[in-house]
Amino acid sequence: MNATRTKPTSFVRFGKSSVRATPDGRIHALEALRSLGLSGVPEELEALARAHGLRPSLRSFGGVREAALSYTEYAMLVFSLDTLEARRWRGRAREILRRYLEGDVTLAAEVVERSPSPGHRRWLSARLESVESRKRFMSTVAKHGGEGHIYQQVSSLSNQSVLKMNSADFRRARKARNTRDGMTATELLRLSYLEAATSKAIEQRRARGNEQILRLHRQNAEIEQQLWEQTEQPDNPGA
Numbered sequence: 249m250n251a252t253r254t255k256p257t258s259f260v261r262f263g264k265s266s267v268r269a270t271p272d273g274r275i276h277a278l279e280a281l282r283s284l285g286l287s288g289v290p291e292e293l294e295a296l297a298r299a300h301g302l303r304p305s306l307r308s309f310g311g312v313r314e315a316a317l318s319y320t321e322y323a324m325l326v327f328s329l330d331t332l333e334a335r336r337w338r339g340r341a342r343e344i345l346r347r348y349l350e351g352d353v354t355l356a357a358e359v360v361e362r363s364p365s366p367g368h369r370r371w372l373s374a375r376l377e378s379v380e381s382r383k384r385f386m387s388t389v390a391k392h393g394g395e396g397h398i399y400q401q402v403s404s405l406s407n408q409s410v411l412k413m414n415s416a417d418f419r420r421a422r423k424a425r426n427t428r429d430g431m432t433a434t435e436l437l438r439l440s441y442l443e444a445a446t447s448k449a450i451e452q453r454r455a456r457g458n459e460q461i462l463r464l465h466r467q468n469a470e471i472e473q474q475l476w477e478q479t480e481q482p483d484n485p486g487a
Contacts, residue, residue, distance in 0.1 A: 258364060262322075263333060268309045274316035278305050283377040300328055301309035313412070367433070374436035378428055380441035388447040389461055402446075402465050409440045409469035411474075442472050 259266045260275065265283035281296070282288035293315060296302060303323075307316040326337040344413040347355045360369055394402075407415045407427055415427045415477060424430025430441070446465045455461050 259360070270307045270316065272307075274305065274307050276309055276317060277315035277317045277324060280317055280322050281325075283333065284325060284329055284337075285333040296325065296450075299303060300324060315344055360397070371436070372435045374433040374440070375428065378431075378436045378440050381443045384386065385443035385447050388450050392450050392455055392461060393457045394461050395458065397462060401458075405462075405469050406439055406442055406463055409442060409473045410435050438472070442469060445472065469475075 258269055258271075260269045261267075262280070265279070267279045267283055277293050278288040278290070280288075281292060283451040286292055293302075293304060297304060300320050301319075302317065303317040304317055304321075306313040307332050308314075310314075326334050326341070328334075335456070356372070360372060363369060389398060389402065400435065404415065407418065411418045411427075411431070413421070419425065419427055419430060422430035428436060428439070432484060446468045449455070451466060452461075453464065455464050
């Protein structure tokens, strides 16, 4: 087992059980086994590790370092064991998948409630706002005669302005499948503001067609990028 020092622990609810967890995403191994209806003794953990390829590490749970599992390893056990608790988890997993496929937004709310991080909640708020700003922006583009490649062009221009690199390079750098999912809350808010500003400009100036829309968006992107770069520069102590 690998020894790693971590910060104080918190608790997560697994059904009726409370399991100690660390900030780096590890849970108390023996408590996790007991939440799955097992005895939760070291010998049992060792047997499961051999049978399922688990790699328990050592974490501090408020005292001496003890065996810990990742959430991925816990999920693996949920789908491998035949205990009553594991079967209940699989039933919940089927229900979660159904709600996900149906686009049930209350599922996202439940995830947010489980998150202990205010930063994560702020990010999700910014991400949701970016969804709405993009829909409004694309709707405005369509209403004013945008067609064909204009949607990809304005999106690429937005991303380049905010991220200072193209979308493909950004996804590789941040290891994200979706460009917006890899952005920080600040980047998402900047992107939303830029799209809202161009939507307003298109309406006010009554732009029509791909060329006029793209020209307006490029002008706004250049202006906003200059403003962002100015705010990012450190204060000049000699000024």
